[in-house]
Amino acid sequence: MLTPEEIRELEADLAHYPQKQSGCVDALKIVQRRRGWISDDTLREVAVYLEMTPEELDGVATFYPVIFRRQVGRHIIRICDSVSCWIMGYEKVYSALNGTLGIRLGETTADGRFTLLPSACLGVCEHAPALMIDDDLIADWNPGNVDGILSRYP
Amino acid sequence: MAVIYIDNRPYTVKDGQNLLQACLGLGFDVPYFCWHPALGSVGACRQCAVKQFKDEHDTRGKIVMSCMTPAADGVRISIDDPEVREFRASVIEWMMINHPHDCPVCDEGGECHLQDMTVMTGHVHREYNFPKRTFRNQNLGPLVNHEMNRCIHCYRCVRFYRQYAGGRDFDALAAHDHVYFGRSEDGVLENEFSGNLVEVCPTGVFTDKTLKRHYSRKWDLQTAPSICVHCGLGCNTIAGSRYGQLRRIRNRYNGEVNGYFLCDRGRYGYEFVTGDSRIEQPLARPERSAALERVARGEALQRAASFLRDRGRVIGIGSPRASLEANYALRRLVGPDRFYLGVSTEDYRMTAAALKILQAGPARSPSLKEVRMADAALVLGEDVTNTAPVLALALRQLVHPKADAAAKTFDLPSWSDAAIRELVQDEKESLFLATPAHTKLEDAACQTYHAAPDNLARLGFAVAHRIDPASPAVPDLAEEVDRLAEEIAAALVSAKRPLIVSGTGCCSEAMLQAAANVAWALCRRGNPALLSLVLPEANSIGLGLMGGGDLQSAFQALREERADTVVVLENDLYRRESAAAVDAALQLAKHVILIDHTRHAMAEKADLILPAATFAEESGTLVNSEGRAQRYYQVLLPKASVQPSWRWLGLLNEPASGTADEELFKLDGILADIAGELPQFRPILEIAPPSGFRMMGQKVPRQSPRSSGRTAIDAKENVSEPKPPEDPDSPLAFSMEGDEGLPPPALIPRFWAPGWNSDQAVNKFQAEIGGALRSGDPGKRLIEPQVGAQPDFFQTVPTVFEPHDGRLLLVPLYHIFGSEPLSALSRGIAELTSGRYVALHPADAAAQKIAEGDTVQLELDGISLELPVKIAASLPPGVAGLPSGLPGMEHVALPSWCTVTTILQTPPLAPPQNGEGVGGGVGAQS
Amino acid sequence: MERPLTSNIKPGQPAPDLAEYERSGGYEAVRKALRELTPAQLTGIVKDSNLRGRGGAGFPTGSKWSFVPMGETALRPKYLVANADEMEPGAFKDRVLLEGDPHQLIEGMILAAYAIQAEAAYIFLREEYKQAERTLRKAVAETYQAGYLGKNILGSSYRLELYVHVSAGRYICGEESGLLNALEGKRAIPRSRPPFPQTSGLWGKGTIVNNVETLCNVPHIVRNGAEWFRKLSLTGDGGTKLYGASGKVKRPGLWELPMGTPIREILEEHAGGMRDGVRFRALLPGGASTDFLTEEHLDVRMDFSSVEKAGSRLGTGTMIILDDKTCPVGMVHNLELFFARESCGWCTPCREGLPWTEKILREIEAGRGRTSDLDRLALHARLLGPGRTFCALAPGAMEPLQSALKYFREDFERHIREKRCPWS
Numbered sequence A: 001m002l003t004p005e006e007i008r009e010l011e012a013d014l015a016h017y018p019q020k021q022s023g024c025v026d027a028l029k030i031v032q033r034r035r036g037w038i039s040d041d042t043l044r045e046v047a048v049y050l051e052m053t054p055e056e057l058d059g060v061a062t063f064y065p066v067i068f069r070r071q072v073g074r075h076i077i078r079i080c081d082s083v084s085c086w087i088m089g090y091e092k093v094y095s096a097l098n099g100t101l102g103i104r105l106g107e108t109t110a111d112g113r114f115t116l117l118p119s120a121c122l123g124v125c126e127h128a129p130a131l132m133i134d135d136d137l138i139a140d141w142n143p144g145n146v147d148g149i150l151s152r153y154p
Numbered sequence B: 001m002a003v004i005y006i007d008n009r010p011y012t013v014k015d016g017q018n019l020l021q022a023c024l025g026l027g028f029d030v031p032y033f034c035w036h037p038a039l040g041s042v043g044a045c046r047q048c049a050v051k052q053f054k055d056e057h058d059t060r061g062k063i064v065m066s067c068m069t070p071a072a073d074g075v076r077i078s079i080d081d082p083e084v085r086e087f088r089a090s091v092i093e094w095m096m097i098n099h100p101h102d103c104p105v106c107d108e109g110g111e112c113h114l115q116d117m118t119v120m121t122g123h124v125h126r127e128y129n130f131p132k133r134t135f136r137n138q139n140l141g142p143l144v145n146h147e148m149n150r151c152i153h154c155y156r157c158v159r160f161y162r163q164y165a166g167g168r169d170f171d172a173l174a175a176h177d178h179v180y181f182g183r184s185e186d187g188v189l190e191n192e193f194s195g196n197l198v199e200v201c202p203t204g205v206f207t208d209k210t211l212k213r214h215y216s217r218k219w220d221l222q223t224a225p226s227i228c229v230h231c232g233l234g235c236n237t238i239a240g241s242r243y244g245q246l247r248r249i250r251n252r253y254n255g256e257v258n259g260y261f262l263c264d265r266g267r268y269g270y271e272f273v274t275g276d277s278r279i280e281q282p283l284a285r286p287e288r289s290a291a292l293e294r295v296a297r298g299e300a301l302q303r304a305a306s307f308l309r310d311r312g313r314v315i316g317i318g319s320p321r322a323s324l325e326a327n328y329a330l331r332r333l334v335g336p337d338r339f340y341l342g343v344s345t346e347d348y349r350m351t352a353a354a355l356k357i358l359q360a361g362p363a364r365s366p367s368l369k370e371v372r373m374a375d376a377a378l379v380l381g382e383d384v385t386n387t388a389p390v391l392a393l394a395l396r397q398l399v400h401p402k403a404d405a406a407a408k409t410f411d412l413p414s415w416s417d418a419a420i421r422e423l424v425q426d427e428k429e430s431l432f433l434a435t436p437a438h439t440k441l442e443d444a445a446c447q448t449y450h451a452a453p454d455n456l457a458r459l460g461f462a463v464a465h466r467i468d469p470a471s472p473a474v475p476d477l478a479e480e481v482d483r484l485a486e487e488i489a490a491a492l493v494s495a496k497r498p499l500i501v502s503g504t505g506c507c508s509e510a511m512l513q514a515a516a517n518v519a520w521a522l523c524r525r526g527n528p529a530l531l532s533l534v535l536p537e538a539n540s541i542g543l544g545l546m547g548g549g550d551l552q553s554a555f556q557a558l559r560e561e562r563a564d565t566v567v568v569l570e571n572d573l574y575r576r577e578s579a580a581a582v583d584a585a586l587q588l589a590k591h592v593i594l595i596d597h598t599r600h601a602m603a604e605k606a607d608l609i610l611p612a613a614t615f616a617e618e619s620g621t622l623v624n625s626e627g628r629a630q631r632y633y634q635v636l637l638p639k640a641s642v643q644p645s646w647r648w649l650g651l652l653n654e655p656a657s658g659t660a661d662e663e664l665f666k667l668d669g670i671l672a673d674i675a676g677e678l679p680q681f682r683p684i685l686e687i688a689p690p691s692g693f694r695m696m697g698q699k700v701p702r703q704s705p706r707s708s709g710r711t712a713i714d715a716k717e718n719v720s721e722p723k724p725p726e727d728p729d730s731p732l733a734f735s736m737e738g739d740e741g742l743p744p745p746a747l748i749p750r751f752w753a754p755g756w757n758s759d760q761a762v763n764k765f766q767a768e769i770g771g772a773l774r775s776g777d778p779g780k781r782l783i784e785p786q787v788g789a790q791p792d793f794f795q796t797v798p799t800v801f802e803p804h805d806g807r808l809l810l811v812p813l814y815h816i817f818g819s820e821p822l823s824a825l826s827r828g829i830a831e832l833t834s835g836r837y838v839a840l841h842p843a844d845a846a847a848q849k850i851a852e853g854d855t856v857q858l859e860l861d862g863i864s865l866e867l868p869v870k871i872a873a874s875l876p877p878g879v880a881g882l883p884s885g886l887p888g889m890e891h892v893a894l895p896s897w898c899t900v901t902t903i904l905q906t907p908p909l910a911p912p913q914n915g916e917g918v919g920g921g922v923g924a925q926s
Numbered sequence C: 001m002e003r004p005l006t007s008n009i010k011p012g013q014p015a016p017d018l019a020e021y022e023r024s025g026g027y028e029a030v031r032k033a034l035r036e037l038t039p040a041q042l043t044g045i046v047k048d049s050n051l052r053g054r055g056g057a058g059f060p061t062g063s064k065w066s067f068v069p070m071g072e073t074a075l076r077p078k079y080l081v082a083n084a085d086e087m088e089p090g091a092f093k094d095r096v097l098l099e100g101d102p103h104q105l106i107e108g109m110i111l112a113a114y115a116i117q118a119e120a121a122y123i124f125l126r127e128e129y130k131q132a133e134r135t136l137r138k139a140v141a142e143t144y145q146a147g148y149l150g151k152n153i154l155g156s157s158y159r160l161e162l163y164v165h166v167s168a169g170r171y172i173c174g175e176e177s178g179l180l181n182a183l184e185g186k187r188a189i190p191r192s193r194p195p196f197p198q199t200s201g202l203w204g205k206g207t208i209v210n211n212v213e214t215l216c217n218v219p220h221i222v223r224n225g226a227e228w229f230r231k232l233s234l235t236g237d238g239g240t241k242l243y244g245a246s247g248k249v250k251r252p253g254l255w256e257l258p259m260g261t262p263i264r265e266i267l268e269e270h271a272g273g274m275r276d277g278v279r280f281r282a283l284l285p286g287g288a289s290t291d292f293l294t295e296e297h298l299d300v301r302m303d304f305s306s307v308e309k310a311g312s313r314l315g316t317g318t319m320i321i322l323d324d325k326t327c328p329v330g331m332v333h334n335l336e337l338f339f340a341r342e343s344c345g346w347c348t349p350c351r352e353g354l355p356w357t358e359k360i361l362r363e364i365e366a367g368r369g370r371t372s373d374l375d376r377l378a379l380h381a382r383l384l385g386p387g388r389t390f391c392a393l394a395p396g397a398m399e400p401l402q403s404a405l406k407y408f409r410e411d412f413e414r415h416i417r418e419k420r421c422p423w424s
C-alpha cells in the first residue's frame, strides 16, 4: 500500500501534467526514493494508483535506467564510464572501487551497503573522472582516498 | 490517381497510399515487417527501404522508408537500386544476429514472414560471430505460446494488442537490444483477440498453443475456406486438417467481414471437432428404455425409415447452428408445415423482429467493414465483446472524427499510425455503450450507461425522439438520461456514417424497436444510418429467412397429437426451453431421431442418433447477422459413417420405392432446390462456383504443391498409396493436384504465392492492399434495406424499470468463453471458461447480507438454482445477472423475475482468476 | 569582449538570486516584451538575430518558433520545453548555465513561451544534475513569487506555468521527440515527423523544444537587439557560444567566446594546450556524436557551417580531446558502447547494429580483431547513416566511427596485426 506521505507527494507532482499517467516516471521515483527500489508489489501499487496496468507501468519503469526493478544496496555508486572520464582514468576509478568493495558493475555488496553501476556521461567532463554516490557528485576524483569517501555512506 | 515512377517506369496508383502499399499492390516484392495494412505505418523496422529521387536528373537519390512515404503524384523511386538492396539485406542480417535460427523446431517454419523476407532480400551469409542475447519466455495461458528469442522487434504485437484490440496487459518492456514483449509476469493474456498475435507476429514468437498438441506444417495441411460457427458474425476462416484430424483455424481475409482478425473463440473453438463428445457412429435403442447401442449405417437408415413411414406424423426441428442446406433438407423431409425452427419463443420473436426491421426499414445492416468505417456508434443493450466479439473489435476502429480533421490540418495520411495517435491522444471516439452491466468495450467508449433492459430501450427511444420528434417521446425520463440521449443524438446526427448496434442479447423486443427508431430517425433526416443487429448463432438469420414455427409450436403439435415422431437437427433443445417443457414434449413422441455431431442432453431422449458432420467435414451455407450468405467447405474426411446432416436427411427422404433424387445428395442439387423453392435464397447460387467449376481444367487443390506427400503413417493398414478422396460437392480437390492460380475468392483454400509462404501472401490476392479480394469479397447479402422507406416508428415505449418488492430481474450475461456450447468443449477455451455464478448488485446483496462467494438459492418460474455469488457493481440495482449457457447451467428463460436467499455463507474468496470476470468483463481488470 | 551568457556566473559562488539577477538587468526583457512586443514581433527579432539552436543541430530558432500555429484556431494549451537533458558525452555547457544563472534560462523561457503563446513550460532536466535541480527549483519559486510566472504576468493578460521535470535517464530523452514521449510519461521512443512538434508535440499540441543555451540567449537578444547579437559573432551565425574542452588539456573548462572562434584559440589559449607529456592527436568538436577533426583542422572556426565544411559538426561546441597516449580504438569503442547502450530499441539498424559495432570494436581493442572487421565497421558507418534509422542517434554514433576509420586506420590495423592494443 502506498503510504499517505507517498500519496501526498504523488498528488502534488501529478498536478503538473494534464494526465495522471504522464507523471508515472515521477511517481516511480517518488516511491523509489523511500523504498530503495521498485519491487513487483510496489509496481502494482503504483500502477493501481495511476490507473495503469502493471505492464504499462513496467514498460516505462524498465525503459529508464534510474528506476531500479531489482533490489539495490543502500547506496548507489554510479561511475561515469563515458568518453572524457574514460580518457581521464575511469579504469583507475573502477579498479579502486572494485578492489575495495569486491563487487563488479551491476553488483551489490554482500552487506547490502553499496551497488555499483555504470553511468552515462555525468556532464562534468571538465572535472573527469567523476562518479556519483547517491545524490553526491564526486569529481576530479583521485582514487587515493577511497575509504574516506565511502565512510560517508554507512 | 497518382502516377509514380518505379525504376523509371510509370505506374498509376490510387491516391492516399504509402509507397509500400502502392508497390505491393502493383505486384512488386518489397519486404516489410512493422507495417501492417490494418495497423498502418510506424517506420520502425527499416525493412521497406527504397531509394527516392528528386527528379529524373537526380542520380544519387536518398533512402526512404516506403511505408512512411506517400505515393504522391510524380514520386520517383527505385526498388532495385544496389545500395538500397544492400541496406534491406543488412536489415535482415541485423534482425538475425540474435534470432535463434531454429526454423526446424519452430511452429512458424514454412509460413514465416521472416523466412520469406530473408529470402526476398537475398541475405544468405551472416557474419556475426558473437554470443546471442537470450530471453526467458512467459506462460501466456492456454492459447498463445511465447518464444521471445525469435523476436525481431517489429512492435506489431504491442501495436495490435494494445492499440487495435484494446488489451492492456501486454507491453514492450526494457530498452535497446533488450526490448521484451510480454506481460509484467506470467499469466493468461486477457484480451479476447490474443490469438491474432499468432498471425500478426512475423515470426515464431507467438504461435498457436493448441496447434502444438497436434502440430503440422502449413504446407502439409489440407486447407479449405471455412466459416466460423461460434457466433452470428460469420468470420471467414481457413480450416486445416491432416490425417483425418482438424489441426487449426486461421483467419481468412474477407475485406467486408472479418478483415485480418478473428476472436479467440473462433480461432481456438475448433477442438470440439476432435473432442470426446463427438458422435461418430449411428446409435440406437433396441427399445425405448434401453441404452443406446452402436448400429450399422444400413440398420440405422432402416430404423429411421420405419420411424418415418407415416410422414404425416413426423415433425422436424431445425437449428440456427446448422447449415441452410441441412435445415432445408429437414424442411423438405417433413414438409414446410411440420418444420420448426428449434428456437425458443423469445428467440423466435426476436429474430423475426430483427429481420422485419432490417427488411422493411431504410437502415442497412452493415458489413463489419462498414462498422470499421463508421464515425459514431450507439450500442444498445448488447455486450458485443461476448456475443459478437469481432464486432467489438470493429467498433474499436471507428473512424475518429478528430483523426480525420487532424489528418487534414496537418496533411497526415491515414496510415501514419503513430502520428495520428499522438494527435488524437486518449480522446475517445463517438462510441456510446448502453448495456445492463460493464462490458469490456467500455475503455473505448466516450459514454457508458448501465441500466435494466427496459431503461436501456427507453434511452434508445429518447435518442430517437431527439433526432425525430415523430418517434414517440419517453415519459418520465430522468434528467441525466435525457442529457445523455441529447448527447448521443447530437453525435449521431453530426456523424457522416452513424451506426446503431443492438441485438437479441437482452431478449428485449423493445430494445430492437428502440434501435430501429434511432436508425430510422437518422435515415429520415438524410443521415444514412447503419443498423447492425447481433443474432446469436451462425445461421440465425438463415433460419429466420427460411421460416417455420418456434419450438413451443412443435411441442404443441406433439401435445395435440398431430405428430408422434420428431427429427431433431443439430440442436440441444435443453438449451432452448426449460428441461420440464422439453421432457414433457418428448415424452409424447413415439420416436425421436437426433442428427448431430456432438453429444448433449438430447442424446438421452433419442431413439436413434445419426452422426452428423461438423463444419469441418461438410460443405454448406450459413447466413450471418449482416444477412450475408457464405459458403464453407469440407476440409476433413469424416470418420466412417459420419456425413453431413443434409445428406442424412436426403437419404431419409429417399422414398421407399428407391428412386432416389440423385441430385439431392450433392450440394449443388440441394442449393438449386433451395434457390428454386425459396426465392429469398436465390443469391446463394452465386456465392461460389458449382462443383463442376474448373480452373485450367482442374480442381482447386486443398493441399499445397509443397506438401511432403506420402508418409508411412498409414502403412500399418495399407502400404499402397490411397486414392485421394472424391469431393462431389465442391470444385476443391483433396490432393495437391490442381491449379494453384488465383481461385474465385470464395474458393481460396489458403493464402500462398511464390515467395510468400506466410499469411501475408494475402497481398497477392487483394485487388488493392488492405481492400477487397480480387473479384470481390465473398458472400452474398440476402437482405437489403428499403431505401427511402419511411416505416412508422415503433410506438410502445417501455415504462421505467421498477425493482419489485424483494425480487430481482434476472438478465443474461454472456461469456465469450463458455456461453457458446461447441467452443466450450475445446480444451483451451474450456480452461478459460468461468464457473457458474449469479451476479448481484452490491446494494441488493447487502440488503440480504450476501457477500461475494456465498451460495444462494435462486427461485424463478418454478426453477430453483443454487449458485455462488459474484458482486457486480456495474449492474443496476434490482437487476441480477445469470451467465448464459455456461457448461452445466440449466436453461432459464430470461429476463425473468427471481428471488434470492442465502444458503451458505463462505469466508471471502480469493480474487477471481484471469478470464473469470462476470459477463466476461464485469469485475475484470479495467 | 561581451559575455552575455556567463557574465553572472562566478565560479565557486552560488547562482545569483532573483534580486541579483534583476540588478544585472534581469527580467527587463520580459517587461519589454510583455509591454511592447507582440508575439510575432518577438519571434521576428529572434529570427533577425540569426540565433541558431545550441542543442546540436543548429536549426534557426526564430523560424522554428514561427511554425507554431497561432491565433484562435490553434489547439491549446501550447507548450514550451527547455531541453536540459544534456547527456551527450563530453557536453557540460548547459549544466554550467543551469547551476550558474537559472533566472537567465527562466527569463528566456518566458520570452519563448510568450512568442508562441504557450500556456505551460517544462524544464526537462537530466536526473544527475542535482545541483542544477536545487538551483532551478529555488529560482522558479522566486519567479512565481515575483509575478513573472503564473497568472497575469506583470499585469498583462499573459499567463504561464513553469515546471521542473526531472528525467530518469537515457540519452534518447534529449532527442526532442523522444523527450516529448518521456515528458508524457511514456517510453522515450522518438516520434515520426511529420507532424513536427511545433504543430503536434506534447499531448498532441503545438510545442517548442529548445536547448538551454539557446533559450539563455533570448533575454539578451530582446534587451539588446538583433543587430547587437549578430555582431557578437565572428561569422554569420549570431551570438557568442559556450565552448568547452575536456580530455588531457591543461585547463579543461568552459568559455563563452564569440561564435566562430577558431579551434586553435580555444585549445591553446583557453584550455592551455595539452598537458605535459602528451601530444594532441585529434578532437571531437561538439560531443560524442561528431566526427573527429585532426591537426589539420585546428584553424577551423567553431561555427555551424565552418565545422561542417571541415567534415564534422559543431554539435554542442564542447570538444573532447584525444591525445597520443590514449588509444583511439579504445576511445571509439567507449563511444559506441555508450550509443549501443542508449539506443531506444525502436529501429533495427540502431538496436542491433550498434551492439554489433561495439562488440567488434571491443574485439579489436582486445587484440582479437580480424581484417574483415574493418569492412564491417565501414559498412555499419554507412548503413547506420542519416535517413536509414528512425532518428539521429545512430547516425550520430557513426560520425566518430567513420572519421576514426579515416584518420586512425593504421591504429586499427596495428591492433589487428599485433593482436593487442599498442597502448596497453
Ligand SMILES: Cc1cc2nc3c(=O)[nH]c(=O)nc-3n(C[C@H](O)[C@H](O)[C@H](O)COP(=O)(O)O)c2cc1C
Residues within 6 Å of the ligand: C052, C053, C054, C055, C056, C057, C058, C059, C061, C064, C083, C084, C085, C086, C087, C088, C171, C172, C173, C174, C175, C176, C177, C209, C210, C211, C212, C214, C215, C391, C392, C393, C396
Ligand atoms: C540522440 C539525440 C540526443 C539529443 N540530446 C540533446 C540534449 O541532450 N540536449 C539538447 O538540447 N538537444 C539534444 N538533441 C537535439 C534535440 O533533438 C533538439 O534538436 C534540440 O533540443 C533543439 O533545440 P535547439 O533548436 O535549441 O538546438 C539530441 C538529439 C539527438 C538525436
Ligand code: SF4
Residues within 6 Å of the ligand: C172, C190, C342, C343, C344, C345, C346, C347, C348, C350, C351, C389, C390, C391, C392, C393, C394, C395
Ligand atoms: S536510431 Fe532508432 S533505435 Fe536508435 S534511438 Fe533512434 S529510433 Fe531508437
Ligand code: FES
Residues within 6 Å of the ligand: B020, B031, B032, B033, B034, B035, B042, B043, B044, B045, B046, B047, B048, B049, B065, B066, B067, B068
Ligand atoms: S515496414 Fe516500413 S519501416 Fe517497417
